[in-house]
Amino acid sequence: MNPLAGYLLVAALLFAIGLAGALTRRNAILVLIGIELMLNAANLNLIAFWRYGPHPEALTGMMFAIFSIAVAAAEAAVGLGLVISIHRHAHTTDLDAMNRMKG
Amino acid sequence: MNFAFYLISGLAVAGALAAVLLKNTVHCALALTVAFAGIALLFLKLGAQFAGFAQILVYIGAVAILVVFAILLTRGSETPKDGVYSKFPLTGLAIAAAVFAVLGWAVLNSASVLPGAGNSSAVAPAVTVMDIGNALMSRYVLPLEIVALLLTAALIGAVIVAMHEKEEAK
Numbered sequence: 001m002n003p004l005a006g007y008l009l010v011a012a013l014l015f016a017i018g019l020a021g022a023l024t025r026r027n028a029i030l031v032l033i034g035i036e037l038m039l040n041a042a043n044l045n046l047i048a049f050w051r052y053g054p055h056p057e058a059l060t061g062m063m064f065a066i067f068s069i070a071v072a073a074a075e076a077a078v079g080l081g082l083v084i085s086i087h088r089h090a091h092t093t094d095l096d097a098m099n100r101m102k103g
Numbered sequence: 104m105n106f107a108f109y110l111i112s113g114l115a116v117a118g119a120l121a122a123v124l125l126k127n128t129v130h131c132a133l134a135l136t137v138a139f140a141g142i143a144l145l146f147l148k149l150g151a152q153f154a155g156f157a158q159i160l161v162y163i164g165a166v167a168i169l170v171v172f173a174i175l176l177t178r179g180s181e182t183p184k185d186g187v188y189s190k191f192p193l194t195g196l197a198i199a200a201a202v203f204a205v206l207g208w209a210v211l212n213s214a215s216v217l218p219g220a221g222n223s224s225a226v227a228p229a230v231t232v233m234d235i236g237n238a239l240m241s242r243y244v245l246p247l248e249i250v251a252l253l254l255t256a257a258l259i260g261a262v263i264v265a266m267h268e269k270e271e272a273k
Contacts, residue, residue: 003108005214007145009207010112014119014142016203021123023195024188029128029173033135036166037119040142043158051149052218056228059238063246065154066235069161070250074257076166080173081261087177088267096189 007048015041028083028093032076039072111148115141126187128174136167150227153235 018037025031043065050061087093118138125131139162146155189195239247 002214002217004217005210006108006112007149008210008217010116010145012203012206012210013116014138015206016199017116017119017123019202020196020199023198024192025123026187026189027128029170029177030123030131030187033122033131033170036135036162037122037138040139040158040162043154044142044145047146047149047151047154051151051227054218056230057234059230059235062151062154062230062235063238063243065151066157067246067250069154069157070254073161073165074254076169077261078257078264080169081265083173084176084265093177 004048004052008045011041011044011048014038014044026094026096028086028095028098029080031095032079032083035079036072036076039068039075043068043072107148111141111144115145129171132167132170132174135170136163139163139167150230153232 015038018034018041020034021037022031022034025034046061046065046068050056050059050065053061083093086098090098092098115138118134118136118141121134122131122138125134139158143155143158143163146158
């Protein structure tokens with residue numbers, strides 16, 4: 001099998017697992033974990049295309065992945081801060097129980 | 104395609120599955136760390152040393168710790184009485200399976216035209232950390248500054264969002 005296709009299949013599987021977790025879990029933190037898995041699968045695609053692409057010395061895919069890691073770190077910090085703040089107001093992290101916008 | 108690739112991807116996929124399926128939230132966070140480590144190993148196997156070690160530092164070192172902190176601060180480790188899955192788990196599973204089917208179909212159908220089949224890609228590209236640093240300081244300096252601004256804003260924003268609001272209460 002083509003090595004690039006193997007990496008792309010693994011990334012697709014990780015993305016699907018993350019999506020299933022984000023869509024089916026009740027706990028807001030578990031939903032964030034699913035989103036992190038999806039971001040990592042996308043990074044794996046970027047690195048795999050950088051490695052097997054025609055011009056790896058241009059570093060495009062590598063830079064994309066590095067910036068994506070930095071943005072994902074910011075996303076995780078703000079997301080978990082929001083979860084903690086919501087837990088302080090609503091005393092739950094159950095997404096099905098959060099059904100009003102008023103604090 | 105060799106044994107190491109299958110072993111590492113099996114580790115990453117098993118960690119991801121455990122992170123999504125386990126009932127105890129703390130166990131989920133630990134399994135997530137395993138999945139992150141597997142993905143970092145895949146990066147290293149692809150010859151992207153800098154991205155692999157950045158993955159280990161950022162995800163295993165920071166994000167996993169943040170997740171554990173959030174779980175313990177929200178008492179999320181207690182398994183809820185009415186199950187860990189939302190009201191319509193089958194819909195979510197169906198959507199995820201459909202997404203994987205489409206992605207896998209697209210990859211397998213285009214496997215013959217993807218780059219990387221030839222002998223020329225057998226050797227990993229020789230990219231040192233110095234090359235990455237030079238690129239970050241020359242061609243990618245504007246995105247680097249924007250990311251620095253974004254990280255500062257996210258840091259301040261996360262602290263403000265999660266801060267106690269005692270003054271507001273009175």
